[in-house]
Amino acid sequence: MxxxxxxxxxxxxxxxxxxxxxxxxxxPPLDMAHLTRPATPNTALAAPAGFTxxxxxxxxxxxxxxDALYAAIRRVAQAQPRxxxxxAYDDRRQVHYVAxxxxxxxxxxxxxxxxxxxxLIIYSRSVYGQSDFGxxxxxxxxxLTALDAALRQR
Numbered sequence: 001m002x003x004x005x006x007x008x009x010x011x012x013x014x015x016x017x018x019x020x021x022x023x024x025x026x027x028p029p030l031d032m033a034h035l036t037r038p039a040t041p042n043t044a045l046a047a048p049a050g051f052t053x054x055x056x057x058x059x060x061x062x063x064x065x066x067d068a069l070y071a072a073i074r075r076v077a078q079a080q081p082r083x084x085x086x087x088a089y090d091d092r093r094q095v096h097y098v099a100x101x102x103x104x105x106x107x108x109x110x111x112x113x114x115x116x117x118x119x120l121i122i123y124s125r126s127v128y129g130q131s132d133f134g135x136x137x138x139x140x141x142x143x144l145t146a147l148d149a150a151l152r153q154r
Contacts, residue, residue: 015107018105020100021084026087027111029089029092030113032111032121040129042129042131042136043125043126044056044057044122044140045121045123046058046059046140047120047122057141059121060119061118064118066118070093070114073120073143073147074088076143076146076147082099082101083099092113096112106126108124108126108132109127110123110125110139120144122143122144124139
């Protein structure tokens with residue numbers, strides 16, 4: 001019975017049926033400067049002060065070379081449970097991931113971009129639903145905490 005619920009759910013929500021990044025279309029590069037968030041409370045944004053739209057979490061310049069920051073955030077993301085690479089646009093220092101929920105395999109999409117001034121933008125959003133019960137914000141905060149720890153160990 002435990003495995004039946006996700007199978008039935010996959011009939012209604014096709015992106016829930018795949019493993020890893022399967023079932024999710026590869027996104028084109030995201031224009032972070034023109035990001036539009038939905039009205040639903042199922043997204044989270046970390047970005048520098050003054051960013052539009054207003055971030056939930058403000059990021060500061062990291063004081064390391066942009067390429068080193070990009071490599072570090074990629075390592076952090078790849079170490080997260082049930083998180084899979086969807087697309088990488090290394091020339092833009094932008095990478096996209098799919099994170100799957102443990103029980104129902106719901107996919108969330110996470111876009112990360114390192115700016116030339118070594119600030120970081122992380123945009124995490126649910127594929128399905130109106131609310132995410134704070135999961136996206138918790139994920140962004142956890143990634144930032146893990147990034148800070150990784151950079152201190154350098």
